[in-house]
Amino acid sequence: MRISDADREQVAQVLHAAMSEGRITINELEERLTVVYAAKTVGDLKPVTADLPRQSRSAIEPATSRALGLPDDRIGGHPGSGASIAVMSGASRKGSWVVPPQHNSFAFWGGTDIDLRHARFAEKNTTITAVAIMGGIDIIVPDDINVDVTGIGFMGAFELEDRAGTPAAPPTAPTVKITGLAFWGAVVVKRKPRKKEVPEIEI
Numbered sequence: 017m018r019i020s021d022a023d024r025e026q027v028a029q030v031l032h033a034a035m036s037e038g039r040i041t042i043n044e045l046e047e048r049l050t051v052v053y054a055a056k057t058v059g060d061l062k063p064v065t066a067d068l069p070r071q072s073r074s075a076i077e078p079a080t081s082r083a084l085g086l087p088d089d090r091i092g093g094h095p096g097s098g099a100s101i102a103v104m105s106g107a108s109r110k111g112s113w114v115v116p117p118q119h120n121s122f123a124f125w126g127g128t129d130i131d132l133r134h135a136r137f138a139e140k141n142t143t144i145t146a147v148a149i150m151g152g153i154d155i156i157v158p159d160d161i162n163v164d165v166t167g168i169g170f171m172g173a174f175e176l177e178d179r180a181g182t183p184a185a186p187p188t189a190p191t192v193k194i195t196g197l198a199f200w201g202a203v204v205v206k207r208k209p210r211k212k213e214v215p216e217i218e219i
Contacts, residue, residue, distance in 0.1 A: 123151030
């Protein structure tokens, strides 16, 4: 992946901070900065901060941090609701919430909306089991997490719509497996770019 001047500058700031903390010497700083400003790809930058603690690298923007293969800052937290159920009604899970390792969604003559674009994940691997019977379940996943859709549609649809058109997320990103059944109904997983605005937290 090609990098921008902004990416180089973020890493340079981390190196300056590491030098001021005594983690690297002035000579090491100069050597590493030479590598940073000559870097063309993410792979060129990875060795420069590999031996620095995670706290020192926290100044790097999340998107750049994930591209460099650093631990994903969206993993961890107290798990939220383990179920979203809509029986002749509607249910919604969106905004800032922590997705548990297993979340079950059920819609019968109703609809469920799940939006993961501002979610955190209790663990790196998450499974969402979605069952729609004469109902619908819409799941939105951001393009910077990995998604695996394996559900079955029986006289219904269980499908993935890629509306982002971007490459797959790095292996360090959260992975969400979506499985289940759509019977006379639909489970639609929509892969979209992450929203830039921060929505209000939904209780």
